């Protein structure tokens with residue numbers, strides 16, 4: 041799957057569609073001592089050998105690649121999630 045490096049997206053600051061440059065999005069590190077992380081571990085994971093209880097094995101599916109788009113006019117950032125699932129890494133052209 042190939043995605044162009046620059047596409048037109050809606051910019052909330054400019055209130056119109058403007059060209060955005062795409063960059064691979066990488067999620068930040070999760071907080072291990074966050075309130076809901078601790079609650080989730082205590083309620084669903086603790087005592088089950090690291091695996092969450094009541095998990096039903098699912099068929100592996102590809103992921104929709106996520107990008108961070110930056111407005112070329114004002115610099116505001118927006119998420120861009122591609123429309124279809126892919127197993128291979130999508131490349132920017």
Ligand SMILES: [Zn+2]
Nearest residue numbers: 051054111114
């Ligand atoms: Zn803008």
